[in-house]
Amino acid sequence: DVAESLTPVLKTSKFRETGVLTPDEFVFAGDHLVSTCPTWKWGSGESDKLKPYLPKDKQFLITKSVPCHRRCKDIEYNNAFEKLVDDEDGDGGWVDTHHGEVTENVDAVEVAEAVVSDESDDEALDMEDMNLEDEDLVVPVQRMDDSIKKTRTYDLSITYDKYYQTPRLWLTGYNEEGLPLNKDRIFEDLSQEHANKTVTFEQHSSLNSQQCSVHPCRHAEVMKKLIQTVQEGGRVLEVHEYILIFLKFIQAVIPTIEYDFTKSFHL
Amino acid sequence: MSEQVLKFIPVKSVIDPGFWESLTKKKLDEWKLDDSEKPLEWSYSPGKSFIRFDYDALEKPSSVSCGTLRNFNTIEDFKKLDKKEYLKEALGEIRNNIQNSDSIEWQRLFLPKIITFSDLKKYHYTFWVCFPTMKLSKPISIKSSRSLNATELQQLEHSEQHKENFFLLVKNHRRPFQQATKIIKEEGKDANVVFCFEDHVNQDETPENAVGIMARNLIFFIWSRLGLNQFKICSVRSTLKQENGSFSRDFSSSRLYELCISNDTEETNGAGWEPFKDKLAPKKIDLSASMDSRQLAANAV
Numbered sequence: 164d165v166a167e168s169l170t171p172v173l174k175t176s177k178f179r180e181t182g183v184l185t186p187d188e189f190v191f192a193g194d195h196l197v198s199t200c201p202t203w204k205w206g207s208g209e210s211d212k213l214k215p216y217l218p219k220d221k222q223f224l225i226t227k228s229v230p231c232h233r234r235c236k237d238i239e240y241n242n243a244f245e246k247l248v249d250d251e252d253g254d255g256g257w258v259d260t261h262h263g264e265v266t267e268n269v270d271a272v273e274v275a276e277a278v279v280s281d282e283s284d285d286e287a288l289d290m291e292d293m294n295l296e297d298e299d300l301v302v303p304v305q306r307m308d309d310s311i312k313k314t315r316t317y318d319l320s321i322t323y324d325k326y327y328q329t330p331r332l333w334l335t336g337y338n339e340e341g342l343p344l345n346k347d348r349i350f351e352d353l354s355q356e357h358a359n360k361t362v363t364f365e366q367h368s369s370l371n372s373q374q375c376s377v378h379p380c381r382h383a384e385v386m387k388k389l390i391q392t393v394q395e396g397g398r399v400l401e402v403h404e405y406i407l408i409f410l411k412f413i414q415a416v417i418p419t420i421e422y423d424f425t426k427s428f429h430l
Numbered sequence: 431m432s433e434q435v436l437k438f439i440p441v442k443s444v445i446d447p448g449f450w451e452s453l454t455k456k457k458l459d460e461w462k463l464d465d466s467e468k469p470l471e472w473s474y475s476p477g478k479s480f481i482r483f484d485y486d487a488l489e490k491p492s493s494v495s496c497g498t499l500r501n502f503n504t505i506e507d508f509k510k511l512d513k514k515e516y517l518k519e520a521l522g523e524i525r526n527n528i529q530n531s532d533s534i535e536w537q538r539l540f541l542p543k544i545i546t547f548s549d550l551k552k553y554h555y556t557f558w559v560c561f562p563t564m565k566l567s568k569p570i571s572i573k574s575s576r577s578l579n580a581t582e583l584q585q586l587e588h589s590e591q592h593k594e595n596f597f598l599l600v601k602n603h604r605r606p607f608q609q610a611t612k613i614i615k616e617e618g619k620d621a622n623v624v625f626c627f628e629d630h631v632n633q634d635e636t637p638e639n640a641v642g643i644m645a646r647n648l649i650f651f652i653w654s655r656l657g658l659n660q661f662k663i664c665s666v667r668s669t670l671k672q673e674n675g676s677f678s679r680d681f682s683s684s685r686l687y688e689l690c691i692s693n694d695t696e697e698t699n700g701a702g703w704e705p706f707k708d709k710l711a712p713k714k715i716d717l718s719a720s721m722d723s724r725q726l727a728a729n730a731v
Contacts, residue, residue: 199676209485228444228478297701299565301437301640316480318446340706341444341480342715364720370485371455372448373720 167326172216178402179394182387183328186216188402192330193224193321195403196410202226202422206320208369217323223369224406225320231336231420232314234351238419314339315352317420321406322368329382330409333367334375334417349375357416377416385412435569436689437640439631441474441481443542443559443704448485450548450555450717456488457501457548465507467498472542474644476595476628477668481542481561494535497542508547508556508712513703516543520562521700524647528655533608536596536627539647543702545712553721558712562702563643564650568695572639573688578664578681582624586666586681596648599624599664614656624686625652626664641665641687649689650697659691 173185184192196203205221207213214222316337324331336344336352350358353375361381367374389408393400400408410422461468469491474481488499502508520541527538543560578586581602588604596607600623605613613621629642645663652658664686668679706713 201677201679202670227482227484228475228480299436299438299569300643301439301637316444316478335447337444340713341442342713343445343447343717345719367448370448371451372446372485 167324170326172325173328176402178386178405179390179400180387182383182385182390184323184330184402184405185328186214186323186325188405189323189330190218190221192403192405192407193221196224196406199407200226202229206369208367209371212369212371214323214325214369216325223320223322225318226422227318228316228337229319229420229422230314231317231352233419235354235419236351315344317352317417319420319422320367320370320374321409324368324379327379327382329379329386330406331368331379331382332377332413332416334420335372336375346375352417352419354416354418361416377413382409434572434575434639436572436645436687437637438563438643438646439479439636439640440643440704441561441630442479443561444480444482445544445557445559446482446484446487447717447720449483449487450553450715451721452485452488453499453501453546453548453555454550454553454721457550461501463503465500465502467500470497470499470542470544471495472497472540474595474630476630476666477632479630479632481559481630483542483544495537497540497544499544499546501546501548503547505547505549505556508545511545513558513560516545517560517562517700517702520560520702521564524562524564525654528651532611534611534651534655536594536607536648539596539651540644552716553718554714554716556712556714559704560702561643561704562700563646564700565646565698566650566653566691566695567698568692570649571690571692573660573690575638575685575687578684578686582664582686583681583684586626586684587679595628597626599626610651610656614658619656619658624662624664626666629665629667631665631667636667638685641685649691653691653695654697659693660689662686662688 173183176185176188177183178188193205197205203224203226206223206225207220208222212222213219318335318337320333321330322333323329334349336349338344338348346364350362353362357377361378362375363378364373364375366372367376386405386409389412390400456468468488470483471487471491472481472483472495500511502511520543524539524541527534527541531538541562543562544557545560546555546557548555582599585599585602585604594607598605598607598610598613600613600621610623610625613623625648627642627644627648630644631640631642641663642665645665648663652661652663664684666681667683667685668681669683670677671680672678703710705711
């Protein structure tokens with residue numbers, strides 16, 4: 164990426180003024196995330212993609228196999244949070260809006276489909292003499308119930324975007340059979356407001372796979388507003404909390420993906 | 431109360447899309463027509479129903495938590511492989527690990543296998559995951575099952591810094607799993623050992639008489655190697671709870687089972703090939719949408 168390679172690494176802390184992070188601050192905030200939310204871990208990624216401005220073993224943050232029980236279109240969610248973020252006056256009410264709060268639409272039943280091609284030669288595998296009946300096995304309730312719940316899982320990762328100087332979120336989705344979801348399927352788990360605007364499908368900056376990513380072009384702006392709003396409320400936001408807050412606002416984009424602290428992190 | 435029989439909940443496999451990128455690269459640059467078994471890293475996370483093979487599973491297989499991958503050159507070879515025999519060999523290898531080590535690591539109780547055929551022109555991958563587990567001829571009866579007491583829970587909480595997913599509680603103290611053989615040798619069959627394992631099952635979806643399928647190989651180890659017919663296992667299950675802004679694990683949904691294996695029990699055919707849509711069949715994925723475009727982009731520069 165030419166723009167990124169020409170952007171110098173940010174050295175001075177400016178997060179209160181502009182909502183951006185230095186790589187050191189990213190690591191600091193990432194360490195805080197990992198220590199408070201044990202499902203998140205640091206990863207190093209592909210060796211040919213190492214970013215020299217980040218420690219080798221702290222190139223990006225990752226949490227794996229996060230459940231996603233419902234599709235976005237099956238819920239109605241309250242987007243007051245985003246409205247407040249967009250609101251120039253920033254009236255401070257966003258903290259308790261319970262954005263992303265979901266109400267189930269019971270009528271909607273979705274059938275997930277894997278990226279499987281059904282070519283006739285696959286059917287030829289002769290497995291008749293192998294016994295599928297295993298009387299000791301219990302099929303989990305979740306699977307018996309799968310006409311209602313198609314549980315997908317997601318791997319979420321956060322990289323440092325050198326150009327925008329903010330964290331950046333990446334998504335890999337799997338259907339209930341453990342097969343990767345294609346782009347269109349993943350879009351079903353993104354809020355429709357964002358799916359076609361701020362989400363792109365591109366090469367992960369530390370891994371060798373194409374993933375959905377929430378484009379970071381507005382992150383700094385939103386973070387700046389959040390930081391100011393907190394300050395107007397009389398509290399100083401510390402830089403180590405940056406990624407926790409980042410993930411909280413990211414929830415507006417992926418309201419049905421149940422990463423673990425969304426319910427319990429309060430400012 | 432009628433006697434309860436222990437049941438098992440299967441695992442599902444998840445393969446990171448980056449894995450296929452890595453396999454493709456290996457096949458083109460390194461293996462070429464070599465279709466022998468390659469070491470393969472795997473992992474599972476407690477409480478998640480999956481065993482996972484990640485993007486670096488072929489790059490950095492560790493010496494202990496290792497399975498194998500066999501990539502066939504043609505779909506015919508893939509089909510021709512005697513799946514039953516292949517499973518039997520894997521079970522035999524696990525049995526050897528168990529019999530030949532006095533201080534076995536828990537990872538050695540497992541030997542996940544993936545067989546693949548990769549059509550690199552189309553970016554289609556046919557694959558089948560096998561997670562071999564040992565079976566016994568008679569059901570395993572549950573003499574008792576209960577939640578953990580305060581002292582036991584405390585041991586789990588205190589030992590959170592430990593990374594090992596299998597361990598022992600001996601007289602309420604945590605000991606490494608590798609010491610199992612030694613402890614039984616020294617203290618005899620009456621040694622009060624609880625064989626603990628971080629279960630892949632989540633308490634929400636689990637009947638009381640069921641544990642994760644990884645327990646099968648653990649039980650086989652206890653029965654065949656340690657010679658115990660009555661013993662205790664603990665399915666360690668946890669949920670995240672938040673306290674003072676940070677998360678910790680709450681182990682109170684863990685269950686301790688006292689199990690009994692009757693004397694005339696024998697080893698019987700194991701199992702392991704993963705079903706797909708309730709059939710024993712391989713899976714096939716088409717990654718051309720993501721991998722092809724990457725190629726195009728790379729070529730365009």
